[in-house]
Structures are given as structure tokens and as C-alpha cells.
Amino acid sequence: MEWFGISLALYALGGLAALCPRGDGAANILGAAGALAGSLAGLAAFCLAPASAQAQVVLPWGLPIGALALGLDPASRLFLLPVSLLGAACAVSGAASLAGHGHDGGGGHGRIGAHWFFFNMLLAGLSLVMAARDAVCFLLAWEIMSLAPFFLIGFHDEEVEVREAAWVYLVAAHLGAVCLLAFFSLFFTAAGATGFDALALAAADGRLGAPSLLFLLALAGFGAKAGFYPFHVWLPEAHPAAPSHVSAMLSGAMISAGIYGLWRAAELLGPGAAWWGWALVAVGTVSAALGILQGLAQANLKRLLAYSSVENMGLACLGLGLGLIGRAGGNETMAALGLTGAVFGVCNHAAFKGLLFLCAGEVLHAVGSVRLGHLGGLGKRLPVVGGSFLLAATGIAGLPPLAGFAGEMALALALLEGLFLPGLLPRVAMAAALAVVAGVGGCALAALAKAGGLAFLGEPRTPAAAKALPPGPAARAALLFLAGVILVAAVFAPALFSLAGQAALAFPGLDPAPARAALAEATAILAAIGRVGLALAALVALLLFLRRRLTAAHGSRREPTWGCGYLAPTTRMQYGPGSFVEPAARVLGPAMGLKAHLDMDTGYFPARARLVVSAPDRLRLSVFTPLFEAVGKACDALKVVQHGRVHLYILYVLATVVLLLAWKL
């Protein structure tokens, strides 16, 4: 708890120091140093406390209701880990990318200080959200955490798209916050107190009027933050617009706050109806499947990564759902594995997605674009970036030697448990969910192969890509740090998994003995998988050695890529983002939301043709845009009463006061 306090204080100090007017360079260094130091203190807080420890403090504050109650338990610690890890990496990478930024085109003077202030606010808000043990405190922290990214996303606010993306983010964040306000208000009126303990007690006593309504409010409110399917529309807008270290932070740490919130809400509401779990399973599978299919369709690297986040949060939601089904049905194995899979998946996602976004940021720096059609061949010019990207891509596709597979394995084991549930329908539903997870895995592989392959392999598609320059030492250090974390996590996956299991064991309503047995069994399975991974590594090393011996003996030479007899190939002939997904689009086009627009002369001597393949978010275009336009029109009608004449405004006030008095009388 002390280290946690130190970390918060360092974030605050860093944020304030960045605001002191001493020029952009100093602000950049001070703000980043605060974020880095705070994150390292947060890491110390994680490493120095035993995994199952509980800690709580209540500090005085001046507000009439609520209390500044902070606490750390296993779940909080695990959800804080991504914040600290990514905070450190993103602070360094961000400082490197913003250095010298104040002069050229981008943000003006003094903006870097504000940027670092809000970055530190985001980190502090995230930390407070995970530690809050009181509804009012939680909502305040949630608001800090939700508001800071608005200013971070709008860093390049001279561009229209960036301003729009920031607005979309703000609207989504606050529509979610409204649901949360309603959730906690209803809870408060039933419980009469705001502390989480009191709320849980009220739920356990059956004093809640409609717990299912509360559950739905929590699902909508936290789901908007996590980016579950109907509420995901802000993700693909905000991530490409924000600076890359901010995208990494948002995608790696902030959206997992949604999962954390759902976790807490499930704890507070206590064992409820089984359909809560089924609802989460349904939302999770739909988010995972549609998220990755739309991701596969994207031609913009950052949008692709954003949709992949929708997929990963969907899988975490699926895990939570399995936890709730298991808890409601007394199936501790399924509950423990599902919950552990969810939190382990969130931690994995943070490391992988953080690294992927930082790599995308280096690509943006080096080439000036993240459209896959403008990239290519970067692996040779930026070897550290390319290697890190391919490593993280392998991890996020859930492939075996890395820890991503362990998370998917836990989810799959929980789903397999469902094959032996009572009743035909639940069994078939679980099997269908597992089949969807398998398909999602395959599509994730295709999407990440597309991203990594088209950006970093092959020939450069534009002159800018051919002249790309590698990042500086600080940015490289941030990438290598995260890559190192991924490799260490791969080696110690079973140990980390049983650490994550502590959070599931602390989940109220589970019988600890069978849950512990299930986790021990799963850890043993992961150890076996680790041995296969070791065999894989050894085999690769052996084959590399053999290949080196053979090529040394028989020679190796370089020739142009074989063009099937055609001697004048150009780089435009390479497979691009549109052509790569063409086979998928023929089958899954509607689900992927791909639009092809072909402009072709139909005459006998056709002139130049034009083909544009795009993948706009169908849901945003067909549901949200019309909806908000209608709301905007309705609000326009109110302009009649808003005309700028002050004396009339005073009349409104007077009329309101009189009416209120009359009503009271």
C-alpha cells in the first residue's frame, strides 16, 4: 500500500511539474520522468506484496457522502500490473517521440506540458479506479480516467479527424458513465451507504429491488469502456487518432478497466441468475468474432489493432461469463478457470497490444503513414521494430510458446467443462462458443499475419517506406523492455497463471477447495505445455544449427525473387491489404463490412480503372450516426429558448424558483 501511495504521488508530481512553464523540452522530460517513476513504484508495489494479501486504508476527505477508501486485493493488483508495465514503456516511448515536437507542424508551445499532465492523470486515475473501495471515490476516479484520454487523443487537434475521434470518444465515455451513475445510485438507495462492503452486504441481504437491472446497467456502462460489440465504435476512431504511446496505454490498460469494473460489479451483486453469465458469454463471443473479422478487413494498421482489442476484450468477457455461470451452477472448476483466463488474458493483452501499438508508432514516425498499402519491407530497415511486432503478433494470435496460449487454454478448459453441464442446450452452446473461439483464433492469425507481413516483409510499397530510418535508443529500449516482458512471461507462464488464480480464488461465492484443485490441475497442464514449448525451442535451435552447417558446406547466394519468367516486376504487384483479404471477403464479406468500389470504363478501349476497398464500421454508419444526428436535431429545437438575452434568462430563473416554491408548498 505504501508503494501504491508513492506511485500515486509520483504521478501527481510528474503531472504538475510538466505544467510548470519551463519550455517544452523540460516539460517533456519532467512529465515522462514522473510517469516512469510512478510506474516503477507501481511495479514495486506489485512485486513486494504477496499475491493474496489484502490491504485497505480510509483517508479523510471533505465530501458529505462517501469516503476515500482505497484497498488492494489480488484482483486489483493484477489489473494494476498492466498499468505499471505499460506506463513505464509508454512514458519512455512517448518522451522519445515527443522530443523536439513543439517546433514542427504538430502541437504548439506549451501543449507538451498539458499532454504529460493528462497522461499522468490517466495513470493516476487508472490506479485509483483499481484501488477504490467506495462508490463515490470509484466514480470520481472513473471520471478522471475517462476524461484524461479526451485531451490525449486530441493532441493533433488541428486535424478534423482527430477532433472528431476525440468527440466520439467523449460521447461514448460519458454514455457509459451515465449507466454507471445509475448503477451506483440505485445500489446506494438500497444499501444506504457507499462503501463496497456495504453495497455487497445489501446485495447479499436481498435488499436490492431489481438486481438484474443493475447487472444490465453495469454491463452497458463497463462494456462501453471495454469496447464490447455494440459499444466498440469509439475504439477504431480513437486509436488511430491518438499519439501511439497513448493508443498503447488506452488499448492495453484503459479498456481493461471495463473488464475490471464488470468483475467488481459481479462481486458486489453476488451470485445472481445464471443468465447473467450466459449474457456475458454471448456478448463476449459476438465481440470476439465480429471484432476480429472487421479487424481482418482493415487496411490501416492502427485500426486493425483497435479491432483486435475488441476481440480480446470479448474473450475476457467470455471468461467472466464462464465464471458467473460456474458460480451460479456450483461448478467451481469452470468458474475458477474462466475468471483466471479472463484476468490472465487481460494482462497478456496489455503486453502484446502495448508493444504492437508502440511498434505502429515507430512505423508512423519512420514512414509517416500506417496504411498497410504505403508500407512494406520495413523489417530490414527497422529490425528491432519488425522483430518486436512479429513477436507480439504471434503472442496475440494465441500461439503456443508465448503466454497468450495459456490464457486461451484456460478459457478453452472452462468451456470444455461446459460439455458436461446438465441439459442439451447449455452443452451445445458451450461447444458452439468453443468453435467460435477456434475460428477467432484462426482469423486472428490471418489478421496479424496480414499486419506483420504487409508492413514489415516484402518490398517497400512507397519511397517513404524505402527510406525509413530506425528509431532512437530510448524508443528502442521501450520496445525491447516489453519484448523482454513477453519472453519472460512465456517462460514463467505456469507461475504467472497460478498468480492470476489468486484473484479468482478471492472471488466471493466460490468454494475455495475445488477451485484451488482446478487451478492446480490447470497449472500442471500449463507446465506440460511449457515442456512442449521447451522442446520446440530446442528443436528450432537444433535445426538452425543444422541449416548453418549445411549452408556453410553447400553455399548460399542471393537472387531476385522468382517472377515466373516475368522480368520486370514492380512493387505494386505485391499482395496488398485489399487482395490479402479477398478470399475471406468472398465468404465473410458481410460480417467483415468490406466495401469495394470499382470505377471501370465499360467501353472497348477502357481507360484507367479505379478500385477502392474500404471497411467502414457498419454499425457506426447505420445506427450511431443517424441516432446522434436525430438527437442533435431534437436539441436544435431548444435553440428557441437560448437566444442570448440576459434579462430573459433571469426571468427563467425567477420562474423556476417560483415554481419550485409553489411545488414545495
Next chain:
Amino acid sequence: MHAALHLLLALALAPLVPGIVNRVKARVGGRAGKPLLQTYFDLAKLVRKGVVISETASWVVWAGPIVSLAAVACGLLLLPGPGTPAPVAFGGDFLLLAYLLGLSRLALVLAALDTGSSFEGMGASREAVFSALAEPVLFLCFLSLCAGSGGLSLSTMLALPSPGPVTAERLFVPVILFVLLLVENCRIPVDDPNTHLELTMIHEVMVLDHSGPDLAAVVYGAALKLWIFCALTALTLTPASGLSPLAAWGVFGGLMLVVAVAVGLVESAMARLRLLRVPRLLGWAGALVALSLVLSVWR
């Protein structure tokens, strides 16, 4: 002991399977055909050759085949023998097998994209998509076996079944696994492994720029993958228990031969499907295996 035996058998005999398939095709077509051991000769020739690497390519192009071969070979660790458990067996190990095959595929796809050739990009994109479509079907096959046998590991679900009436999963799953064998190994109704240009659009076209030991790794890896799928199909067909270990191995060997011959016969009798038809084929397979799953869950 038996487990290690299967591993060694697979490593040694896998290149024989493509030889059998080719011999069957040749005989049906009225030709004498290549020697049965042709794949061994090819491998021996390839490892003694130098390597030609594309100027465009980076380290990925030669690391790909190595990772791919290593991943498939590790997949063999999870494959049980007839009536004997695999060297590594645990609940849900079929996931590891499927994802190891996925790793092998990713490595080859990236190696293909690394050459910057449009042909190889085409193969890579098709391989990625068709395999993504085949993955749920494969999982449903395993789930159907899980639900039917009550075991969550390949070694228990493929153990010799008890005598009794033919169950749904024993009826449909071998057929579906055979279809998946054709899809995943790029055999004829899906892809033509014998041509190198316009008619071959998936696996062979991805490795056009590999040569020497790298190509040997690709060829050997493909043979091992074919072995894995043949063995899975054969194991689901291995008949009722009560066989001595020797007889079980004999039956298994015979069934492997049958599956290989069946692949050859299918390749002789059919033309390559239009690519658009492949997802439809997988859709039918998926529907059939879903039916089998529901039937086996129902019991």
C-alpha cells in the same frame, strides 16, 4: 515405450505417405509412377544443395520453414498411438496440437510474404483464410469425440472404443477428419500439390522461392502434417478393444495405408474445386460435424 515408438515411426515413415499417394495416382492413371521412396530421395538431394535466397527477403524467409517444421514435429508429441497414450497427454491437449499447426502455418505464411512475390502472397492469403475456416470444424470434431468418450485428451478420446453399437462420432468424425486432411494438406479437391503454377494456388505456391535445406524443411514438415491428419483419421477408425498391442499396431498400420490410398483415389477421381467452392465444402463438413456433436452430447 509405445509412445516413443509412434513418434519414431512417424518421423521415419511420414515421407512414405506422399509416395503411396503418388503411386496410387499413377496406377489409376495407367502409369508406372515414381518410386515409393521418392520423397526420401528428394529430401536427401535437397539437403545436399546450396540455398538461393531472394534479394528482397529478410531472415524471416529462412527462419519460417525451420519454425514450421519444429512446430509440426512438436505436434507429434501429442499424437497417441493405437491404444497407447501420447508422450505428452493432458486434458485439452488437442488445442495445443491445433495451435502448433497454427504456428507452423503462420511461419510459412510470413516466409511467403517475405519474398514480396505476388504469387506467394496469393498462396499466403488463401492458406490463412482457408485454415481459419477449417479450424472451427477441426475443433468440433475433437469436441464430438470428447463428448462421446468423456475424455478431454487426445489419448483418451482416441483410445480403442468399447464394443457396442456404432456411435454418431465414430460414424461422421472420420469422414470429416478426412475432408479436413484434404483441406489442411492442400490435396486435390482443394489444391493440386503436383503442379507449380496456375493450377496450384495454396501450399506449393507459397514455397516457390525456397530451395535447398529450406525446401527440405518445408517438404518434410508437410509430410509430417499429412501423417498427423492420416493418423487422426486412422485412430478414429481403429476398431473395438480386445486387440493385443501388436494387433492394434497392425490394424493401425493397415488403416494408415487405407487412408493414404483413399487420398490417392480421391485425387485421381476428382478435379480441383473452384476456390469459391472450398468454403462451401467446409460449411458442409461443419454442418455434419455439428450434427454429430449434438447427437453425441444428447446421449
